[in-house]
Amino acid sequence: MKVLIFKTAEEAKTHAARCLLKQVKQRPKSVLGLATGGTMEDVYAKLVSMTRKFSTKWSEVTTFNLDEYWGIPEDNPASYRTYMTHHLFSQIDINPERTYVPMSQGTDPGQAAAQFEAQILASGGIDLQLLGIGENGHIGFNEPTSSLASETRLKTLTESTRNANHRFFKTMDEVPRYALTVGIGTILKSAECLIVGTGSSKAAAVRSMIEGPVSAACPASALQMHKKVTVMLDEDAAQELE
Numbered sequence: 698m699k700v701l702i703f704k705t706a707e708e709a710k711t712h713a714a715r716c717l718l719k720q721v722k723q724r725p726k727s728v729l730g731l732a733t734g735g736t737m738e739d740v741y742a743k744l745v746s747m748t749r750k751f752s753t754k755w756s757e758v759t760t761f762n763l764d765e766y767w768g769i770p771e772d773n774p775a776s777y778r779t780y781m782t783h784h785l786f787s788q789i790d791i792n793p794e795r796t797y798v799p800m801s802q803g804t805d806p807g808q809a810a811a812q813f814e815a816q817i818l819a820s821g822g823i824d825l826q827l828l829g830i831g832e833n834g835h836i837g838f839n840e841p842t843s844s845l846a847s848e849t850r851l852k853t854l855t856e857s858t859r860n861a862n863h864r865f866f867k868t869m870d871e872v873p874r875y876a877l878t879v880g881i882g883t884i885l886k887s888a889e890c891l892i893v894g895t896g897s898s899k900a901a902a903v904r905s906m907i908e909g910p911v912s913a914a915c916p917a918s919a920l921q922m923h924k925k926v927t928v929m930l931d932e933d934a935a936q937e938l939e
């Protein structure tokens with residue numbers, strides 16, 4: 698793991714956006730794995746402004762999002778499809794048909810998950826996977842105790858994750874109980890990963906990810922087994938590192 702510690706969250710997120718832009722410039726047919734969440738809102742805002750500044754073409758890029766709530770319509774204001782359209786897809790010249798987000802509802806989540814996994818394979822696999830980290834060490838919606846070999850599947854969200862995401866819904870009752878998420882095994886198959894963690898609330902999870910044992914208790918620790926990972930932190934998120 699290459700660990701980069703920046704003074705501020707702003708710098709860490711700017712660096713992440715630069716890495717994504719460089720990837721798209723160098724390989725216009727890149728397959729990107731994308732994340733959502735508060736951290737990524739800023740990363741995408743920076744990526745959009747860099748895209749405009751350097752007139753970067755996204756028309757041949759393919760994207761796969763890590764996760765989506767299960768049980769709400771795709772156009773729900775809190776869905777990850779809506780988030781991606783708002784923060785990134787509508788602001789760049791990406792072909793909407795090349796933007797894959799797991800299905801948000803249907804009768805057979807198992808089939809939807811298998812189809813998503815097959816679509817990643819058919820695209821040739823993820824070249825660069827962008828990740829955030831949860832306070833409990835989750836990546837995507839792979840909560841603690843997720844199998845380190847897991848593929849895309851339906852997961853029950855923990856109460857801590859539902860509470861953390863409450864702010865995107867009107868009431869706690871509306872917060873979905875399930876999500877489809879790419880698995881840890883799927884993430885480990887990507888050619889390269891970038892993971893961004895900022896703020897002191899992430900410090901314990903960051904320490905477990907980098908210095909702890911590889912364990913399902915901290916899903917992000919599985920990244921220790923990946924051959925090309927760059928961790929981008931601010932000083933607050935790095936404060937518990939040895």
Ligand code: F6R
Binds near residue numbers: 734737829836
């Ligand atoms: C969502 C995802 C999650 C987030 C994580 C951190 O697609 O992949 O693992 O990256 O929950 O979220 P924030 O940035 O809101 O702290």
